[in-house]
Amino acid sequence: MGFLDALFGRRKSSKQVAKERLQLVLSHDRMRIPPGILEPLKDDLIDVISNYIEIEESGITVEFDDSDGDTRSLVASIPVIGMRRDRR
Amino acid sequence: MGETLVITSGKGGVGKTTATANIGAALANLGYRVALVDADIGLRNLDVVLGLENRIVYDLVDVVDGFCRLKQALIKDKRYERLYLLPAAQTKDKSAVSPEQMRNICDQLKEVNLSTEAGGAEYLDYIIVDSPAGIEQGFKNAVSGADRAFIITTPEVSAVRDADRIIGLLEAESLARPQLLINRLRPNMVRTGDMMDIEDTIDILAVSLLAVIPEDDRIVVSTNRGEPVVNNSSSLAGQAFMNAARRITGEEVPFLEMDGDRSFIRRLGQFFGLRGR
Numbered sequence: 001m002g003f004l005d006a007l008f009g010r011r012k013s014s015k016q017v018a019k020e021r022l023q024l025v026l027s028h029d030r031m032r033i034p035p036g037i038l039e040p041l042k043d044d045l046i047d048v049i050s051n052y053i054e055i056e057e058s059g060i061t062v063e064f065d066d067s068d069g070d071t072r073s074l075v076a077s078i079p080v081i082g083m084r085r086d087r088r
Numbered sequence: 089m090g091e092t093l094v095i096t097s098g099k100g101g102v103g104k105t106t107a108t109a110n111i112g113a114a115l116a117n118l119g120y121r122v123a124l125v126d127a128d129i130g131l132r133n134l135d136v137v138l139g140l141e142n143r144i145v146y147d148l149v150d151v152v153d154g155f156c157r158l159k160q161a162l163i164k165d166k167r168y169e170r171l172y173l174l175p176a177a178q179t180k181d182k183s184a185v186s187p188e189q190m191r192n193i194c195d196q197l198k199e200v201n202l203s204t205e206a207g208g209a210e211y212l213d214y215i216i217v218d219s220p221a222g223i224e225q226g227f228k229n230a231v232s233g234a235d236r237a238f239i240i241t242t243p244e245v246s247a248v249r250d251a252d253r254i255i256g257l258l259e260a261e262s263l264a265r266p267q268l269l270i271n272r273l274r275p276n277m278v279r280t281g282d283m284m285d286i287e288d289t290i291d292i293l294a295v296s297l298l299a300v301i302p303e304d305d306r307i308v309v310s311t312n313r314g315e316p317v318v319n320n321s322s323s324l325a326g327q328a329f330m331n332a333a334r335r336i337t338g339e340e341v342p343f344l345e346m347d348g349d350r351s352f353i354r355r356l357g358q359f360f361g362l363r364g365r
Contacts, residue, residue: 013281018245019288025245026252026292 027066038062045076054081090198090212093336094234094263098250100221102242103271106307107329108218109137113316114333116171120213123162123172123197127230128220129184132176138165139314140173149177149184151193158196167315172202172212182225187232194233214336223257231258237266238298243273243284252293267298269332274303299332300343301325 012020028035042062049055056079066072095108105128112124126134129149135141146161151174158174165171174197177184194215203210219230231237237258241251251268258266270289277283286300304325310317317326318333324344331341 015278015281015284015288018284019292022245022248022284022292025249029249029253030256 024063027064027072030066031064031072033064042076045078049078050084052084054084055079056081090215092194092198092215092217092233092235093238094217094219094231094236095238095240095269096219096227096230096254096258097221097240097247098223098227098254099241099247102247103240103269103301104221105133105137105218106311107238107240107269107271107301107332108134108216110316110318110326110329111333111336112171112214112216113138113165113168114318114330115214115216115336116165116168117318117330118333118337119170120337121170121172121202121210122214122216123174123212125174125193125197125215125217126176127190127217127226129176129226129229130178130181131220132178134173134218135163135175136314137311138171138173138316140165140175141314144175147175147177148193149180152185152189158193159200159202162200162202167319182220182229185229187225187228190229191233223253227254227257228261231261231263234263237263238269239266239293239295240269240271241289241293242271243278243286243289248284248289248292255293255295266295268293268295269299269301270297271301272303273300298335299328301328301332302344 025035042060045062046055046057046060059079060077062074062076064072065075095104095111097104108124112122115122124134124138125148126132127148128134132147135144140163143163146156148161150156151158151161161174163173163175165173174193194217197212197215199211201209201211217230217234220226239251239254239258241247255266258264268290270286273286274283278285286297290297302324304317304323306317306320306323307325310320310323317323318329320326328344331344334341
């Protein structure tokens, strides 16, 4: 019952899921960047940033954004806890 | 001077051949002279969809190889007097023809005098090339002689993704601004949120829309019989193909009201001509 689920906000409609999956896969296709590099990139970012700032690792998102059309950006959202006292 | 159109998709099985046959028949019905070119060498099918499979003597590769003249290989349709087919070879493969040779064929087709009367002069108005699936040589052949390109997709993740890839490749072939045919739309599934609608698909691909063809059982029946569906006034898909043909000629035709997608049709105007990847 995809329709009722969508009506009561229980689940996204399957067409919404299809659209979001397509937008993600196409942003990678168009840039010719395989999606599999984002995980190791994220791990490296955590390592580097953690040298300076204490961050909330579970809240990090790293993704490409081509909603602007011409320019494509790498957008990282990294929740900050605070300055590292014991800076390496 | 005739114009060469190509219908392509990337993904197989989304309706390239059906669309080619029906838009060709519709244009012929509107009074234009049309040749359909099957560029799917080795896997020809346009002949059976049109019901002309038993009339083939020469094919496209015979013309390229100089075994016959172009006009000899053109098969005149049984029902539509202005419709012709240039069949693909069935025993060769894609490498039997080069993009340059294909471009030559398309250019030569524009010069063929179809008139059977002495002193008569009748030339093709439209040449429609039915592209094979894929992005390899067969696709490159099919688009090489084209003046305008049309992409056909179904509202499914796999077909839309492939269509996006094709749009990029067409730009590389200087066929910018292709127009989109959305095929096999199921209004009842759109209504329940289980199928991407016209707006979603256009939003993602950022191209302008030529036509939306609803899913229609009569397509199966007409293909079984080897007859285009455009003359069947009870077929919604047939009407949609006829409207697509009219728009190709430059006529402004309102989009079919398809239950379940009404809100979109009102807003369609603002999407028209939209482009910007």
